Amino acid sequence: MAKDKIVLAYSGGLDTSIILKWLKETYDAEIITFTADIGQADELDGLEEKALATGASKVYIDDLRAEFAEDFIYPMFQAGALYEGQYLLGTSIARPLIAKRMVEIARAEGAIAIAHGATGKGNDQVRFELxxxxxxxxxxxxxPWRLEKFREDFPGRAEMIAYAESHGIPVTASAAKPYSTDRNLLHISYESGVLEDPDFDASAESNKDMFVLSVSPEDAPDQPEMLELQFEKGNCIALNGQSMTPLEVMEKLNELGGKHGIGRVDMVENRFVGMKSRGVYETPGGTILFTAHRKMESLTMDREVMSLRDSLITRYANLVYNGFWFAPERLALQALVTESQKNITGTVKVKLYKGNIIAAGLSSPVSLYNPDIATMEADPTNAYDQGDAAGFIQLNALRLKVNAGVQQAAAQAKQGV
Incomplete structure (x- = not known):
C-alpha cells in the first residue's frame, strides 16, 4: 500500500533536518520537503541533495522572491507596519507566503498533513497554522516540537546537534555557535543561544562576524551616498532614475543599506504566546524603503487620511506578527491602506551615512504642500487669513476653559471646607 504523504517546511537547518528523519521514522510516511526561496542566497546551496540524502521522497524548492516582494513586503510597508516601534516584521511577513505554497503543494500531492519545525514556545507555530x-x-x-515523544528524544539543541552528527546530517549550528538565524529578502534574524541573555552585547567588536547583511556603522564608508527613490501609488518603482521591479528594489536597497551599516535592531519583544524574547535583526533595504515611503507620505497624504491609517498601524502590525495575514480583518484593513496610497507618488532623496538615513529632498506632481500658503511672507493666493485663527482657537479652547472652570470651582469649594 502507498504510504501517507507529509509536506515539511524545510530549511535544511538543525531543526528541520532532524525533523525530516524523525517524521519518516515515526509516521512511516513519505516526506515531501518544501523550501521557499525568499532570498536566503547561498543557504539554499545543496539543499535538494541534503533533503534527499536525509530521507525526503520529493523536494520542492520554489523561487518566490518576486511574489514575496510584490505581494507581501510592499503592501505591508504601505500600511506603515512596525511591531512595537522597532521590528519591521521580516520573519513574520514571510510565514503566510510559505503557508500558502505549502497547502498548494499538499493538495497537489494528496498529502494528509503539513509539518513545520517551529518550537512550541515561538510565534512561527502560530503563524504557520493560522x-x-x-x-x-x-x-x-x-x-513535532509540541509532541511529547519528540521532546523526550530532543530536550534541547545540544541533543539535536549530537543526533545530526551521529547520523551524518550536516548542519550549520554547533555547540560553539548555537544561536539560530532566519534569512529572507527583507532581513536576517538572530535568536536563542548566547542571545537569550539580554545583557549580551551583540554589537561588540568581538561579535561582528555574526552579522551577514550589513557592516557595523563604525566600519561604514566615511563618505555619504545619495539615493533617489521614485514612488508611484505607494510603491517604489525606481532607484536613481532606473526602473526596477519590487524584487530588484529590495536587492539593491539591501546592498546599499548593508554597505552603510543601516537597519540593525536589537530588541526584547513580546511574543504572541505570552513571553518576552530577545531578537537581533538586520533589515538594511527594508529600513531605507520604510523611511523613504514615510517621507513621501508626508508630502502627498491628506492629514486625516494619514491619521486614520496611522491609528491602525499597531493593529495591522499585530495581525502580521501574530499570523493573521489571510484573516478577513487584515484584508479589510489592506483595502483601506490601498485607498490611502493613491496619491503617494513622487521622488524622495536621502543620504546614507554610517547607519543613518538623512532626508535630502522631496518632490511630487501631486504634492499637497503649497509654499504660497505655507510661506511666512505675504500669501499671494489669499487662501489663508491669519485673523481667522482667532475664532478657530476660541472654539477649540471652549471645552478647555469650561473644564478649567469646573476644576477651579471644585478646588475653591474644597478650600472653603
Missing part, C-alpha cells in the same frame, strides 16, 4: 487554517482548514498540521 495562515494554513485560513487557506486549507481540511489539512492536518504536525508540529
Amino acid at each position: 495562515n494554513a487554517a485560513a487557506l486549507a482548514p481540511e489539512i492536518q498540521v504536525i508540529a
Whole structure:
C-alpha cells in the first residue's frame, strides 16, 4: 500500500533536518520537503541533495522572491507596519507566503498533513497554522516540537546537534555557535543561544562576524551616498532614475543599506504566546524603503487620511506578527491602506551615512504642500487669513476653559471646607 504523504517546511537547518528523519521514522510516511526561496542566497546551496540524502521522497524548492516582494513586503510597508516601534516584521511577513505554497503543494500531492519545525514556545507555530487554517482548514498540521515523544528524544539543541552528527546530517549550528538565524529578502534574524541573555552585547567588536547583511556603522564608508527613490501609488518603482521591479528594489536597497551599516535592531519583544524574547535583526533595504515611503507620505497624504491609517498601524502590525495575514480583518484593513496610497507618488532623496538615513529632498506632481500658503511672507493666493485663527482657537479652547472652570470651582469649594 502507498504510504501517507507529509509536506515539511524545510530549511535544511538543525531543526528541520532532524525533523525530516524523525517524521519518516515515526509516521512511516513519505516526506515531501518544501523550501521557499525568499532570498536566503547561498543557504539554499545543496539543499535538494541534503533533503534527499536525509530521507525526503520529493523536494520542492520554489523561487518566490518576486511574489514575496510584490505581494507581501510592499503592501505591508504601505500600511506603515512596525511591531512595537522597532521590528519591521521580516520573519513574520514571510510565514503566510510559505503557508500558502505549502497547502498548494499538499493538495497537489494528496498529502494528509503539513509539518513545520517551529518550537512550541515561538510565534512561527502560530503563524504557520493560522495562515494554513485560513487557506486549507481540511489539512492536518504536525508540529513535532509540541509532541511529547519528540521532546523526550530532543530536550534541547545540544541533543539535536549530537543526533545530526551521529547520523551524518550536516548542519550549520554547533555547540560553539548555537544561536539560530532566519534569512529572507527583507532581513536576517538572530535568536536563542548566547542571545537569550539580554545583557549580551551583540554589537561588540568581538561579535561582528555574526552579522551577514550589513557592516557595523563604525566600519561604514566615511563618505555619504545619495539615493533617489521614485514612488508611484505607494510603491517604489525606481532607484536613481532606473526602473526596477519590487524584487530588484529590495536587492539593491539591501546592498546599499548593508554597505552603510543601516537597519540593525536589537530588541526584547513580546511574543504572541505570552513571553518576552530577545531578537537581533538586520533589515538594511527594508529600513531605507520604510523611511523613504514615510517621507513621501508626508508630502502627498491628506492629514486625516494619514491619521486614520496611522491609528491602525499597531493593529495591522499585530495581525502580521501574530499570523493573521489571510484573516478577513487584515484584508479589510489592506483595502483601506490601498485607498490611502493613491496619491503617494513622487521622488524622495536621502543620504546614507554610517547607519543613518538623512532626508535630502522631496518632490511630487501631486504634492499637497503649497509654499504660497505655507510661506511666512505675504500669501499671494489669499487662501489663508491669519485673523481667522482667532475664532478657530476660541472654539477649540471652549471645552478647555469650561473644564478649567469646573476644576477651579471644585478646588475653591474644597478650600472653603
